[in-house]
Amino acid sequence: MNKQPDMRVKIGSLEMKNPVTVASGTFGYGPEYADLVDLDRLGAITVKGISAEPHIGNNTPRTFETASGMLNAIGLPGPGAAGFCEKYLPFFENYKVPLIVNIWGKTVEDYGRVTELLDAPARVDALEVNVSCPNVKEGGALYGTDVDLFRSVVDEVRSKTDKPIIIKLAPNVADIKRFALAAEECGADAVSIMNSYPAMAINIETRKPELANRTGGLSGPAIKPIAIKLVWEAAQVVNIPIIGMGGIYSSEDALEFIIAGATAVAVGTANFTDPSTALRVIDGIESWLAAKGIAAVDDLVGTVRG
Amino acid sequence: MNKQPDMRVKIGSLEMKNPVTVASGTFGYGPEYADLVDLDRLGAITVKGISAEPHIGNNTPRTFETASGMLNAIGLPGPGAAGFCEKYLPFFENYKVPLIVNIWGKTVEDYGRVTELLDAPARVDALEVNVSCPNVKEGGALYGTDVDLFRSVVDEVRSKTDKPIIIKLAPNVADIKRFALAAEECGADAVSIMNSYPAMAINIETRKPELANRTGGLSGPAIKPIAIKLVWEAAQVVNIPIIGMGGIYSSEDALEFIIAGATAVAVGTANFTDPSTALRVIDGIESWLAAKGIAAVDDLVGTVRG
Amino acid sequence: MNQEKTTVLEHRIFQGEYRLLKLSAPAIGPLVQPGQFVHLKIPRLKNAVLRRPFSVFKADAESLSILYKAVGQGTEAMRDIAPGEPVDLLGPLGTGFPMVGQDNIPVLIAGGYGNAALYLQAAALPVKGVAFFGGRTAADILCVEEFEALGWDVRVTTDDGSLGTQGLVTDALDPWLAEQGAGAVELFACGPNAMLKAVGDRAIEKGLTAWLSMDRNMACGVGACLTCVIKRKTETGWEWARCCKDGPVFNAEEILWDE
Amino acid sequence: MNQEKTTVLEHRIFQGEYRLLKLSAPAIGPLVQPGQFVHLKIPRLKNAVLRRPFSVFKADAESLSILYKAVGQGTEAMRDIAPGEPVDLLGPLGTGFPMVGQDNIPVLIAGGYGNAALYLQAAALPVKGVAFFGGRTAADILCVEEFEALGWDVRVTTDDGSLGTQGLVTDALDPWLAEQGAGAVELFACGPNAMLKAVGDRAIEKGLTAWLSMDRNMACGVGACLTCVIKRKTETGWEWARCCKDGPVFNAEEILWDE
Numbered sequence A, B: 001m002n003k004q005p006d007m008r009v010k011i012g013s014l015e016m017k018n019p020v021t022v023a024s025g026t027f028g029y030g031p032e033y034a035d036l037v038d039l040d041r042l043g044a045i046t047v048k049g050i051s052a053e054p055h056i057g058n059n060t061p062r063t064f065e066t067a068s069g070m071l072n073a074i075g076l077p078g079p080g081a082a083g084f085c086e087k088y089l090p091f092f093e094n095y096k097v098p099l100i101v102n103i104w105g106k107t108v109e110d111y112g113r114v115t116e117l118l119d120a121p122a123r124v125d126a127l128e129v130n131v132s133c134p135n136v137k138e139g140g141a142l143y144g145t146d147v148d149l150f151r152s153v154v155d156e157v158r159s160k161t162d163k164p165i166i167i168k169l170a171p172n173v174a175d176i177k178r179f180a181l182a183a184e185e186c187g188a189d190a191v192s193i194m195n196s197y198p199a200m201a202i203n204i205e206t207r208k209p210e211l212a213n214r215t216g217g218l219s220g221p222a223i224k225p226i227a228i229k230l231v232w233e234a235a236q237v238v239n240i241p242i243i244g245m246g247g248i249y250s251s252e253d254a255l256e257f258i259i260a261g262a263t264a265v266a267v268g269t270a271n272f273t274d275p276s277t278a279l280r281v282i283d284g285i286e287s288w289l290a291a292k293g294i295a296a297v298d299d300l301v302g303t304v305r306g
Numbered sequence C, D: 001m002n003q004e005k006t007t008v009l010e011h012r013i014f015q016g017e018y019r020l021l022k023l024s025a026p027a028i029g030p031l032v033q034p035g036q037f038v039h040l041k042i043p044r045l046k047n048a049v050l051r052r053p054f055s056v057f058k059a060d061a062e063s064l065s066i067l068y069k070a071v072g073q074g075t076e077a078m079r080d081i082a083p084g085e086p087v088d089l090l091g092p093l094g095t096g097f098p099m100v101g102q103d104n105i106p107v108l109i110a111g112g113y114g115n116a117a118l119y120l121q122a123a124a125l126p127v128k129g130v131a132f133f134g135g136r137t138a139a140d141i142l143c144v145e146e147f148e149a150l151g152w153d154v155r156v157t158t159d160d161g162s163l164g165t166q167g168l169v170t171d172a173l174d175p176w177l178a179e180q181g182a183g184a185v186e187l188f189a190c191g192p193n194a195m196l197k198a199v200g201d202r203a204i205e206k207g208l209t210a211w212l213s214m215d216r217n218m219a220c221g222v223g224a225c226l227t228c229v230i231k232r233k234t235e236t237g238w239e240w241a242r243c244c245k246d247g248p249v250f251n252a253e254e255i256l257w258d259e
Ligand SMILES: Cc1cc2nc3c(=O)[nH]c(=O)nc-3n(C[C@H](O)[C@H](O)[C@H](O)COP(=O)(O)OP(=O)(O)OC[C@H]3O[C@@H](n4cnc5c(N)ncnc54)[C@H](O)[C@@H]3O)c2cc1C
Pocket: C037, C052, C053, C054, C055, C056, C066, C067, C068, C069, C070, C071, C072, C073, C074, C075, C076, C113, C116, C117, C214, C215, C216, C217, C218, C248
C-alpha cells in the first residue's frame, strides 16, 4: 500500500518528473524565486513571454487586485530572445529542471523568428506559444480568437523547431474545441489552457481604468471554474496533452484540473500569494495519489465521471 | 448644492425611476423577496426566465459556491408563459414597479410564441431575451454565440411585440461588439450584459461534476472585471442603452458599470448574499451623485476617461 | 421573514465538534416556529457569496441560538466569530413541523444536528413521547439531558456503541414501533438523508405519518433561486418543491426518493 | 530572502491612525537592512490574492515590527489580526539605503509611514544629522522622540500647524539646505511621491546625493512580475527598474519622473 506514485508525465518529448510547472509571467525568468523555491523540484519552469526583439511593455499601473483574482497588463516587456539567452540561460546551467520558454510575436514572422532563435540553445526544452496577442499586420485581430490566424502561427512555429511546442489557448472564444483541434492538426505537441481572461476595472473617482493599458487579463481563483470547463471541453476532442491552469492554489485544485483532462498543471497567480504553492501542490498530489492507491498520476488524467 | 439628483433612466420606452433592477433568476418571480425588499423602490423587477411552455429544469445539485462566485445550472424550470401570467401577474397588481420578464426558447418559434403570450398582458412592461440557450433544432448551437442564429431570435421577438426588448448577451464570445451591434440593427431597445459565464467544478473525491448538469454559469464578484470590459466594449459601438450586471455588490460597483457605459444595472448573486443590496445600491448611487454635484445619473453613463 | 443585524451573545464549544452560537435577535427570535431555520452570512468570509442555513436550536423574545459543526470552508470560518460581533441573519425561514395529530404519540428521530432542529418541537409538543437519537459515537449525541428534562424518553444508539445501544437509530426504532398500535404514532425526524429515507419508508409501510426535515444545499433560502428543490409527488407524477420555502419539513408521503 | 510563518507578538494602536504590528520572525528579522521591506499575506482575507508590502520599522534577531495605516480593504482587514495568530511573511526584500558617504551630513526626510521606513537607517547611520518630518496634522508625525533619542535634530512641519512649523516639509528643508555648504549633505527620504520628487529635484539642482524610497503597488515583491516598475535613466534614454528588487531605494539622479 501507499507505494510511491509515479508522478512523471510527458508533454510531447518533454519529460517532467512531476506534472507541475509555473505559469508564464508569474515566475520571472528563473532566478527571482530561486531563494524561496528549490527550482529542481518543479516538473518544469515556464518563463515570462519572450519575443524576437526586446520589448518595453506597458506603462504603470500594470496590475490591479480584484475579487479572488487580479488583472494584469504587463504588456510583455522583455529582453528579447538574444537577451534572454545571454542573461538567463547561464543561470539554468546550475539546474536540471526542464525549461519551457513562453514566446509571442506581433506578426507571424515574429513568431517564426523567436522560435528559430530559441531552437538553437540546447538548454531550452520546449516552447509555449502565447497566441493572446494582437496581430499588428491584421489590424489587431487576435491570433487566439481567429482560427485562421491561429493556424498560421502554429504552422510557422512548428516549421521552425522540432522541440515540443505547447500552444497556449485564449479563453475568450465561443468554442475552445476548434482551437484545440486546430493546434493538434497543425502538429502542436500540447495545448495549455487558459491564459488570463480579458477584463477591466475602472476607478470611479478618477473615472480612469485602473490599468494604464485600460484592459488586462483576469487570473486567480476567480477564473478557475472557467478554466476547468475549457480543459474538460478540450480534453473531449484532442489526443495531445493539456497543461491546465487558472487559479490553482492547492493540490486539490490541481487534481481537479487533472481529473478534468489536464496531463500537467501550472501555478500562476498563486506564486504571488504564496511562493511555496507549486511545491505544496506537488507534495499534495503525490500523497493524495498514494492515499488512494493510484499508481501513476497519468492514470488520473481525464477520469471525470458522468 | 447636494440637490436631489435625477435618478431616472429610460430603456427604450420603459421608464425606470432609478437605474437599478435585479438580475433574472436571482429574484424569483416577484413575491419571494417581497417581505424583505420594498419592491416599489426598485427601478424595475426582472423575473426568472419564462418559456412558452412549462419546463422542468435540471436535476440537483443546481448551484455550487466558488471563489467569490457561484455556479448555477438551474436549467430554466418555470411555469410557462400562461402559468406565469396566471400565478404571478395578479401579485404585481399591488405594485407599481415596472416588470421585465426574461424569456427563452429552444427554437426560434419558441421565442416568438413566448413573446406573443407575454405581449398581451399590460402589466408586463418589457421583455429581456436570454439567448444563452442551445437551439435544439440546430443541434445545440447557441443562439448567443452564433451571430446568424442570434439575429433570427432578435428578429422573431421584435416582430411579435412593440414592448421594449432587451437582448441579454452571452459573454463567451470573442467579440461582444458584433452581437451588440446585431441586436441594435435588429431593432432591440437595449442589450443587457452579461449572463453568467460557462464554467464547471469537479469534486475530486467522487470525480463527478459538482452540478448535475455538469457545467453551469459563473456569477458573482469573480466575473465583475469581465463584465465591465464587455459593457465598455459594447458601449463604444451601440447607441441603445446597456443594462450592466455581473458581480454588483455595492453602489461603487454599480457606478463602475455606469461609467463604463451602462445606463442601468442589475443586482444578481448579491441578492443571495444580502437581499438589501439593490436598495443599498440605489441609495448609494444617489448620495454619491449628490456629493459630486452630478445632476442626473444619465450624465455619468459612459464617462470613462482615457 | 426578517433580515436582522444580530449580535453575538455567546459562542462556545457545545459538545464534541459542535459549537453553540447565541445571537441577540429581537426581530427574528420571537417569530421562530419549530423546524424553521435561519440563513447566516458568515462575517469576514469575503470570498463566499452564499449564506449558510442553520436550524434554530432555541429561540425566545430576544435571542436565538444555533448548534453547528465545521464541515467546510464556511463553517470553519464561523469558528472565528467573536463575541459582540455583528452577524447578518435572514429568518425565520421555511415551513417547520406541524403540531402532532390528535391522540397520536409523538416520536422524535434525530441524527447529527437533527437534535438541535428538533428541540423547539420537543418543547412545543403537548405530549412527550419517545426520542431516538443516533450518531457515530458518544460525542455526536447532543442534548440528551435537555430532552429528558422536557419529559422525553430518550433512546440512544451509536455506531460504535460508546453510548446507548450499538447500531443504527432504526435498530432501536424498529422493535419499539413493532410494539405500538398502528396509527397511534407520529414521527418527526431530522438527520442524514439515509436516516430520513429509512424513517419515511417505515412510516409509509406502516401507514404512519412522518415529518421529515430535509437538508439540501441552498443559495437564496427564500424560495427565489430554485437551488434546493426536491421531488414532491403529485397526482400525475412529481413536481419540484423548494426545501427552503415549501420545506424543509415535508410529509414522508410527499417525497419521491430517486437519488 | 526567506518565507517565514511568523507569529504576532503585539498588535496595537501606535499613534493616530497608525498601528504597530510586531512579529516573531527569527528567520527574517536578523537579515533586515535599513530601507528593506516585508511582503505580508493578510490572514483570513480569502478574496485577496496579493500580499501587501510594508517597510520594516524595527528588527532584531528574534522579531520585526511594522507601522501601518488602514487605507483600503487589505490594511483594513489587517486590523483583525489577533495576538498569537500566524502571519506569513516574505522578507527581507528589496535594496535599502546605502551608508552615508564619507564626511557627508545625513539628512532624513519623511512623510507618512516614511518615519517607519527611515528608523533603522536613522539608527544605523554613524553620524546623526537633521530629520525633517512632515504630515497633515500632529497625529501623522510619528516617532519624534525616538529619533531624538537616537541623536537626531528633528524638525517637524504640519499642513495645519498643529505640530512644529506650518507648511510642507520642503518649507523647512529649503532654508536649512541654503545654509549648508554644497556636497556636505546627503539626503534619505521616504514619503508621498510629491515629496520624493520635491526632494529629488532639490538634490539634483544643488548637486547633492539623495536616496529616495519609492512606493509602487506591488504583486510578487521579488522581481518576477514586473508590476512595480519605474523609469530609470540610462545613457541612451531609460529602462524599467523594479521597485521591489532594484529598489525601493533609488538615487534621485536615476529616476525619470514623467507621470
Ligand atoms: C434547513 C437546514 C438546516 C441546517 N441546520 C444545521 C444545523 O443546525 N447545524 C449544522 O451544523 N448544520 C446545519 N445544516 C447544514 C449546514 O448548512 C452545512 O453544514 C453548511 O452549509 C456547510 O457549509 P460549509 O461552507 O462549511 O461547507 P461547504 O464548504 O459548503 O461544504 C463542505 C462539505 O459540507 C457539505 N455540505 C455543504 N452544504 C451542506 C448541507 N446543506 N448539508 C449537509 N452537508 C453540506 C458539502 O457536501 C461538503 O462536503 C443545515 C442545512 C439545512 C439545509
